[in-house]
Amino acid sequence: MTLINIKINGKELQVEEGTTVLQAAKKVGIEIPTLCYMNLHDLGINHNPGGCRICVVEVEGRRNLAPSCVTKVWEGMEVKTHTMRVLNARKTVMELILSDHPFECLTCAKNGTCDLQKLAQDLGVREIHYQGEQSTYKEDNSPAIIRDMDKCIMCRRCETMCNEVQTCGVLSGINRGFEAVVAPAFEQDLVQSPCTFCGQCVAVCPTGALTEQDHTNKVIRALADPSKTVIVQTAPAVRVALGEEFGMEPGTIVTGKMVAALRRLGFDKVFDTDFAADLTIMEEGTELLGRLSKFLKGDKDVKLPILTSCCPGWVNFFEHQFPEMKDIPSTAKSPQQMFGAIAKTYMAEKMNVKREDLVVVSVMPCLAKKYESQREEFAVNGNPDVDFSISTRELAHLIKQSIGDIKELPDEDFDNLMGQSTGAAVIFGNTGGVIEAACRTAYEVYTEKKLEKVEFEQLRGFEGVRSAEVDFDGLKLNIGIAHGLGNARKLLESIKKGESHFHAIEIMACPGGCIGGGGQPLHHGNIEILKARAAALYKEDEGKEIRKSHENPEIIQLYKEFLGQPMSEKAHHLLHTEYFDKKKKIYIEK
Amino acid sequence: MSSIHIKLKEKDCQDIKEICESFNNDPGELINVLHKTQEHFGYLPAEIQEVIAGYLNVSVAKVYGVVTFYSFFTMTPKGQFPISICTGTACYVRGAEKVLEEIKKELNVNVGETTPDGKFSLSCLRCVGACGLAPVVMVGEKTYGRVAPEDVKKILEDFK
Numbered sequence: 001m002t003l004i005n006i007k008i009n010g011k012e013l014q015v016e017e018g019t020t021v022l023q024a025a026k027k028v029g030i031e032i033p034t035l036c037y038m039n040l041h042d043l044g045i046n047h048n049p050g051g052c053r054i055c056v057v058e059v060e061g062r063r064n065l066a067p068s069c070v071t072k073v074w075e076g077m078e079v080k081t082h083t084m085r086v087l088n089a090r091k092t093v094m095e096l097i098l099s100d101h102p103f104e105c106l107t108c109a110k111n112g113t114c115d116l117q118k119l120a121q122d123l124g125v126r127e128i129h130y131q132g133e134q135s136t137y138k139e140d141n142s143p144a145i146i147r148d149m150d151k152c153i154m155c156r157r158c159e160t161m162c163n164e165v166q167t168c169g170v171l172s173g174i175n176r177g178f179e180a181v182v183a184p185a186f187e188q189d190l191v192q193s194p195c196t197f198c199g200q201c202v203a204v205c206p207t208g209a210l211t212e213q214d215h216t217n218k219v220i221r222a223l224a225d226p227s228k229t230v231i232v233q234t235a236p237a238v239r240v241a242l243g244e245e246f247g248m249e250p251g252t253i254v255t256g257k258m259v260a261a262l263r264r265l266g267f268d269k270v271f272d273t274d275f276a277a278d279l280t281i282m283e284e285g286t287e288l289l290g291r292l293s294k295f296l297k298g299d300k301d302v303k304l305p306i307l308t309s310c311c312p313g314w315v316n317f318f319e320h321q322f323p324e325m326k327d328i329p330s331t332a333k334s335p336q337q338m339f340g341a342i343a344k345t346y347m348a349e350k351m352n353v354k355r356e357d358l359v360v361v362s363v364m365p366c367l368a369k370k371y372e373s374q375r376e377e378f379a380v381n382g383n384p385d386v387d388f389s390i391s392t393r394e395l396a397h398l399i400k401q402s403i404g405d406i407k408e409l410p411d412e413d414f415d416n417l418m419g420q421s422t423g424a425a426v427i428f429g430n431t432g433g434v435i436e437a438a439c440r441t442a443y444e445v446y447t448e449k450k451l452e453k454v455e456f457e458q459l460r461g462f463e464g465v466r467s468a469e470v471d472f473d474g475l476k477l478n479i480g481i482a483h484g485l486g487n488a489r490k491l492l493e494s495i496k497k498g499e500s501h502f503h504a505i506e507i508m509a510c511p512g513g514c515i516g517g518g519g520q521p522l523h524h525g526n527i528e529i530l531k532a533r534a535a536a537l538y539k540e541d542e543g544k545e546i547r548k549s550h551e552n553p554e555i556i557q558l559y560k561e562f563l564g565q566p567m568s569e570k571a572h573h574l575l576h577t578e579y580f581d582k583k584k585k586i587y588i589e590k
Numbered sequence: 591m592s593s594i595h596i597k598l599k600e601k602d603c604q605d606i607k608e609i610c611e612s613f614n615n616d617p618g619e620l621i622n623v624l625h626k627t628q629e630h631f632g633y634l635p636a637e638i639q640e641v642i643a644g645y646l647n648v649s650v651a652k653v654y655g656v657v658t659f660y661s662f663f664t665m666t667p668k669g670q671f672p673i674s675i676c677t678g679t680a681c682y683v684r685g686a687e688k689v690l691e692e693i694k695k696e697l698n699v700n701v702g703e704t705t706p707d708g709k710f711s712l713s714c715l716r717c718v719g720a721c722g723l724a725p726v727v728m729v730g731e732k733t734y735g736r737v738a739p740e741d742v743k744k745i746l747e748d749f750k
Contacts, residue, residue, distance in 0.1 A: 169649025174658045185651040186636050193651075586641060588600050 006077040020048075021057055021068035021079055030081050032057065033090065035097075035119055036155035037069040038204060040165075042527035043484070043511045044464065047160040052153070053093045054119065057081045065089055087123075094123050099130040101207075102150050108208040113522060115206030116153060135178055142190040144197035144213055144370040149181045152209040158182055158201035165511065166485040168317065170195045194320035194582070196485065198313035198509040199367030199518015204525070212367050212519060215388040216398045222359045222387070223266040229351060230359040231269040232262050233339045233418075236277065237365040237429030237514035238392045240536035244521040244529070245396035246406055251532030253540055256411025261399050262363075263412060269351075272414045273362065274421030276339035277428045277437070279558070280310055281549035283575050284332040284434075285441045286566040288504055292446075295503075296475075303328050305480065305495065305502040308434050310334045312372035313509030313518075315579065317485050322492050323581035331576040335428065336362050336369050337378050339418065340385025341574040346562045347418060355383055362389045365429070365517030368509065377577060391519025420554040423454070423541035430534045431483035431513035432459040432466070435506035439470050439479075440548045447473040454547045460538075462512065462531070465490055467502070480505040483513050598637050605630060606638060610645035617648045620656055624663055633667045661715070669704045669711035671730040671749045678717030685738070686725035690714070692739040693727075696746060709749070 002017040008028050015024045025032050036052040038045070050070035059066045060078035065086065068079075080086065098120060105111055140147035154173070159182055162171040170193045174183050184193035202210045222230050243252035262270045287306065294302040307329040309315060315334075318325060333341065340360050348358050362369060366389075372378070373386040390398070399406060414420070424440050427433035436459045443451045458468035459479060464487040470477045480502040482488045488507045494500045510516045515533040516523070523529040546552060563571045609626045613619035623642055628634050634657055643650040657663045673693060677686050690701075693712060697705050704711040710729075720726050723735025727745065734745055 163649065163652075169651055172649065172651035172655035174651075174655045176659050183651075185639070185649070185654040584640065586598065586603070586637075586644070588598055588603055 004073050006073050008079045021071045032068050038157045040525040095128045109211040110208035140189045143374045144367040146211050151207045157204040161200040167489050196313045196316035197368040197371040203518050215390050216394050228359050229268050229353045232267045232361045233271045233273040234363045235273045236426045240533045241520045250529040251536040253536050257406040257409045260409040260412040261406045264403050269415045271418040273335050274425035275418045276335035277425035278549035278552045278555050279338050280335050281437050281441050282566045284330045285438045287330050305505045308506045311508050313368035314507045319582040323583045326579040333577050338575050359387045363395045365514045365520045367518040422552050423544035423547035424549045426540045429514040429537050432481050441550045478502045483508040484511045606641045617646045633664050670709050672711045674715050674728040676726040677714045680721035681725035684724040688739045692742040
């Protein structure tokens with residue numbers, strides 16, 4: 001590695017060849033402000049189009065200012081990062097960006113978490129000297145994501161997430177000059193595009209151009225309606241991220257405080273999606289073993305590998321991109337939908353409430369769950385199994401709006417019957433977690449032996465595509481894991497070509513799994529935050545008394561009282577689903 | 591949700607396929623493929639962009655992005671005699687804007703549109719390299735130089 005000698009603000013230093021001025025400045029403790037730039041290098045993502053010009057610096061001997069995010073160091077380079085000329089230029093650039101940005105900050109969904117707002121403040125912009133026309137576009141209201149492109153600043157981070165990380169190919173920069181904007185093909189709405197609603201574009205949008213479809217007001221209205229019984233379920237990944245919205249350290253486990261807050265918000269019952277995650281393992285695990293034993297007996301018709309189906313972003317992905325493989329994933333519904341289906345039958349009966357008077361709210365780290373809850377097949381006579389799905393961020397807003405903070409709340413427990421869960425369920429939020437949970441149960445069912453060590457360390461980690469061997473008492477199972485849809489695509493292509501040797505594959509749409517979901521507190525590309533959340537979930541698992549789904553007493557009770565056996569007719573009807581071919585067809589006239 | 595169907599003739603698809611293959615289905619050749627395809631069909635409607643995206647293995651959003659970025663590409667069919675008026679610097683300062691207004695008035699179309707009879711379409715371009723003749727108007731293959739607004743009617747007569 002060649003080392004290069006440079007000077008930043010008169011300070012000499014050596015950096016590796018190929019380093020950008022932005023990275024070099026960081027080494028001497030100077031954070032050059034950036035806007036379009038996005039560094040998710042742990043996920044293999046580097047987005048530096050050099051478009052916004054906020055990060056300019058002065059380079060000795062260079063006539064114009066240099067964008068530090070794309071300017072590489074050279075031997076003897078002398079850089080000045082905050083001269084009068086630089087500061088004025090940054091301010092001017094900011095003013096020009098703001099001159100084509102709506103002044104709705106106080107009522108914008110991103111108020112307080114907006115990168116543009118923060119930067120304007122940091123740069124000390126107090127006046128905008130440029131006035132003129134502002135570009136306007138139609139608003140796109142999908143079931144999960146709202147696109148308000150009047151607020152787009154063309155940083156194109158969303159495009160990188162959509163095309164390079166998730167390989168969905170929905171968003172692209174279109175038109176030019178004043179009309180330039182990021183949009184789906186033919187400026188159609190997201191629902192008409194192959195969008196998976198994973199929400200990774202929303203997670204990286206620096207402004208309010210991309211936000212989630214906010215259901216908090218609908219939840220407040222339901223809670224205020226005396227004729228409704230309102231129950232709530234919370235996904236595993238929410239409890240290790242919600243605290244961040246209240247200034248706590250990433251990875252703080254706030255399960256008990258979250259339950260206390262939900263109870264104070266007025267929910268009649270506070271239940272856990274983790275319960276439904278255990279139920280998912282019962283169904284998905286049984287399906288896996290069923291297919292596996294047929295395969296081992298030499299049945300040529302059996303489809304392997306079996307793919308997990310708990311992630312709705314991933315389901316949308318294969319329905320749009322790989323519809324020819326739609327019979328490979330497990331037919332098991334996602335935990336959110338299993339919860340809804342059981343709540344509106346078994347629980348409604350137990351609580352003596354009519355289906356239409358029971359409102360099921362879910363708190364999810366995810367935006368695709370909003371879309372999933374509105375799928376027609378997940379409703380009975382137009383009444384959805386899950387009425388409203390809100391994100392971790394929306395729950396934080398709901399709490400701030402009504403009860404303020406969670407820090408001082410006591411730790412409380414979930415309500416009974418759909419509130420108990422195991423350690424296997426809580427790790428669903430991490431990449432590799434679902435398949436680990438499935439292995440814990442499948443091992444014991446298959447071998448009829450007790451699993452002494454429940455942790456399958458080989459399934460854990462942050463690498464985008466992983467493979468591991470799991471030993472079922474002599475039977476070697478090949479497990480594949482992918483997180484991020486671009487990585488999922490790699491595995492799917494290999495299955496398509498017949499090169500895959502896997503028996504089972506877990507896929508999560510978002511980098512890191514649900515802990516990095518599109519509905520989580522914004523992590524601004526800081527992978528350490530994701531790692532802290534992941535570690536917290538494993539810690540929560542370790543602290544659980546019961547760590548295998550099939551040992552959950554409430555699950556045992558549910559099968560005994562209501563469902564019978566896993567994959568029984570009733571279970572099939574309530575807990576399994578089918579998938580649809582959503583690929584655009586080219587219809588050729590003869 | 592049902593799939594969206596795209597209607598195209600079998601022959602059209604075959605032609606697009608051949609154009610893409612002549613560029614080895616290389617996504618890096620997208621602009622050249624679009625050029626050839628527009629040359630062949632006269633314009634690039636959504637259906638054709640979808641088919642090209644399929645053969646080159648790029649997203650249709652990207653294809654649309656390129657089509658909308660370059661003013662040369664059009665999604666509406668061009669007229670039998672496409673009118674291009676240069677609004678580059680030289681032509682502009684010598685009154686291209688007034689000539690353009692006159693053509694718009696005479697044909698009752700805006701820039702980017704085609705007359706209902708399919709005869710004329712109107713577009714602007716930037717510099718044809720004949721600045722000595724500014725302002726320049728091209729109708730079909732024919733080039734007219736030093737055009738004044740009052741010449742417009744007579745020029746159009748040539749094609750009626």
